[in-house]
Amino acid sequence: MSGKRPDAPPLLSLTGIGKTYANGIVALSGIDASIREGGFVSLVGPSGCGKSTLLRIIAGLIEADTGTLSWPASGTRPADIGFVFQDATLMPWARASDNVYLPLKLKGISWKQAEPRVMDALQRVGLADFANAYPRELSGGMRMRVSIARALVTEPPLLLMDEPFAALDEFTRGKLDDDLLALWQAQRFTTVFVTHSIYESVYLSERVLVMGARPGRILADIEISEPFPRGHTFRESPRYIEICAQVSAALREGAAI
Amino acid sequence: MRHHDTMPARLARFLVPAGVGLLFLGAWELLVATYDIPRFVLPAPSAIWESFVQNFGSLMTSLWVTLRVTISAFLLAVVGGVGLAILFSQNRHVEMALFPYAVVLQVTPVVSIAPLILIWVGYDNVEFALLILAWIVAFFPILSNTTLGLRSADHNLRDLFRLYGASRWQVLTELQLPSALPYILAGMKISGGLALIGAVVAEFVAGSGSGNGLAWRIVEAGNRLDIPRMFAALFLLSGLGILIFFGLTLMEQRLLRRWHESAILRES
Numbered sequence: 464m465s466g467k468r469p470d471a472p473p474l475l476s477l478t479g480i481g482k483t484y485a486n487g488i489v490a491l492s493g494i495d496a497s498i499r500e501g502g503f504v505s506l507v508g509p510s511g512c513g514k515s516t517l518l519r520i521i522a523g524l525i526e527a528d529t530g531t532l533s534w535p536a537s538g539t540r541p542a543d544i545g546f547v548f549q550d551a552t553l554m555p556w557a558r559a560s561d562n563v564y565l566p567l568k569l570k571g572i573s574w575k576q577a578e579p580r581v582m583d584a585l586q587r588v589g590l591a592d593f594a595n596a597y598p599r600e601l602s603g604g605m606r607m608r609v610s611i612a613r614a615l616v617t618e619p620p621l622l623l624m625d626e627p628f629a630a631l632d633e634f635t636r637g638k639l640d641d642d643l644l645a646l647w648q649a650q651r652f653t654t655v656f657v658t659h660s661i662y663e664s665v666y667l668s669e670r671v672l673v674m675g676a677r678p679g680r681i682l683a684d685i686e687i688s689e690p691f692p693r694g695h696t697f698r699e700s701p702r703y704i705e706i707c708a709q710v711s712a713a714l715r716e717g718a719a720i
Numbered sequence: 721m722r723h724h725d726t727m728p729a730r731l732a733r734f735l736v737p738a739g740v741g742l743l744f745l746g747a748w749e750l751l752v753a754t755y756d757i758p759r760f761v762l763p764a765p766s767a768i769w770e771s772f773v774q775n776f777g778s779l780m781t782s783l784w785v786t787l788r789v790t791i792s793a794f795l796l797a798v799v800g801g802v803g804l805a806i807l808f809s810q811n812r813h814v815e816m817a818l819f820p821y822a823v824v825l826q827v828t829p830v831v832s833i834a835p836l837i838l839i840w841v842g843y844d845n846v847e848f849a850l851l852i853l854a855w856i857v858a859f860f861p862i863l864s865n866t867t868l869g870l871r872s873a874d875h876n877l878r879d880l881f882r883l884y885g886a887s888r889w890q891v892l893t894e895l896q897l898p899s900a901l902p903y904i905l906a907g908m909k910i911s912g913g914l915a916l917i918g919a920v921v922a923e924f925v926a927g928s929g930s931g932n933g934l935a936w937r938i939v940e941a942g943n944r945l946d947i948p949r950m951f952a953a954l955f956l957l958s959g960l961g962i963l964i965f966f967g968l969t970l971m972e973q974r975l976l977r978r979w980h981e982s983a984i985l986r987e988s
Binding site: 519522523524544546548550552554555556557565566568569570597598599 | 894979
C-alpha cells in the first residue's frame with residue numbers, strides 16, 4: 464500500500480502483556496504485538512479470550528499486571544482516544560448533537576466553538592438531519608452512527624472498537640462496515656477492532672490477530688494485503704474465502720490445544 | 721415518533737372517573753334522604769357542601785396552614801434527600817457511617833417522636849414542629865431513591881467519561897444526576913404524599929388548641945359532633961393530596977417524556 468513505511472516506529476507496542484482477574488481467571492498471558500500508525504487491526508476470537516480486556520488495557524481503562532505497553536511513535540498514550548462499545552452507549556436524555564458534543568464538552572470547549580465540529584462529525588456518519596433527535600427516536604444503526612461520530616469528533620489518532628456492530632442486523636452491519644472503512648481511509652486514524660466474526664475481521668482489516676482463550680493469547684497474526692476500498696468484489700473473491708479459512712483454521716488449532 | 725392520546729381518549733380519561741364520582745355522590749344523597757340518616761352519623765353531600773360554604777373562611781385558613789407545612793417539608797426533603805445522596809455517592813465512608821441512621825429515622829413511627837419534637841421546639845411554635853415531623857417522613861424515599869439513581873449510571877458511559885478525563889464534578893452533573901432523575905422524580909411522588917400525611921399526623925399528635933391546620937379542624941369538628949364540617953375538611957385534605965400527586969406526575973411527564981421509557985405514551 465502507498466504510504467506504508469515499514470521502518471516507521473509503530474504507534475503502539477505490546478510486550479508480554481498479562482492480566483489476571485481477582486477471581487483467578489487469567490484473562491491475558493504473554494501478549495506481544497505492535498500496531499503501525501494508521502493501521503486497521505482486528506482482534507478476533509471466542510468469548511473469554513480477553514480481546515475486550517486487551518482493548519481496555521490499550522485505552523488505559525485498566526492496568527496490565529505484567530508486561531509493558533509503549534507508544535514508540537508518540538512517546539505517550541494519545542490524549543484523544545475514540546472508544547466505541549457494543550451498545551451505542553448514548554446518554555438517553557441528550558439529543559444526538561449533545562451526545563456527540565460530550566467529549567469536547569468534558570474538555571471545556573464551549574458549544575459555540577464545538578458546534579461546527581459536532582455538525583461535521585454527524586455529517587460524516589450521515590446523520591446531519593438528526594442532530595436534534597433523542598437516542599430513542601433513532602434506529603439501532605443510527606444510534607451506532609452517533610456513537611461513531613462521538614468517538615471521531617475529537618479527531619483521535621486511535622479508534623478502539625469493542626464488537627461495535629454485533630447487536631445489529633446483517634444489512635445494517637455491512638453498511639456500517641463499509642462506512643467505517645470509508646471514514647478510516649479518509650482520516651487515517653489507527654483502528655483496533657474487536658469482533659467475534661471471522662468474516663467481518665477479514666473484510667475490514669489489514670491485519671487480523673487471532674486470539675485463543677484460557678489463557679487469552681495470540682494464536683496467529685495474519686496480514687491481509689488486499690487494497691482498499693474493498694467492496695463486494697473482495698467479499699466474493701476466492702482470496703477472501705481463503706483468508707477466512709486461514710483465520711478459521713488458526714482458531715480451531717487454538718481450541719484444540 | 722411520538723405517541724399522543726387522541727383528544728376523545730384524553731377527555732374520557734377525565735370524564736369517566738368524574739362520572740363515577742358524581743354517580744357515587746348522587747347515590748349517597750339519595751340513601752341519606754331515603755333512610756333519613758341523622759347528620760351526625762352520615763351527612764348528605766348537600767349538607768357537607770352547605771357546611772363548606774358556611775365555614776369557607778376558617779377552612780381556607782386551615783388549608784393554607786397545612787399546605788404551607790406540607791410544601792415546605794417536601795421542598796426541604798428534596799433538598800436534604802438529594803443533597804445527602806450526593807454526599808453518599810462521593811464518599812462511601814460517609815454513606816457507611818450515616819445511612820443506618822437515616823434508616824432509623826425512617827422506621828421510627830413519626831407519631832412516637834412527635835411529642836418529643838413538640839417539647840423541644842415548644843408549644844408556642846407548633847408549625848415548626850409540624851414542619852420537622854413532616855420532613856422526617858418525606859425525606860427518606862428521596863434519599864434512598866436518589867442514592868440508587870446515582871449508582872445506576874451506565875458502566876460503559878462511566879468508562880467513557882473516565883477516558884475523556886472527566887472531573888468528579890462533571891461525572892456528577894453530566895452523568896450521575898441525569899441518570900438519577902427518573903429515580904428522584906419517583907421518590908418525589910412518594911414523598912409528596914408522605915409530607916401531607918406527616919403534616920396531618922403530627923398535627924393530630926400536637927393535640928388540642930395548638931394547631932390551625934386541617935387536621936385540627938377535623939378534631940375540633942369531631943369534638944362538636946359537627947360531622948358535615950368534618951367531611952368538608954376531609955374532602956379538602958383528599959383534594960390536596962390528589963393535587964400534589966397530579967402536580968408531581970405532570971412534572972415527571974414533562975421532564976422525562978422525550979427520553980425515558982416510563983414517560984412514553986404508547987398507542988395500544
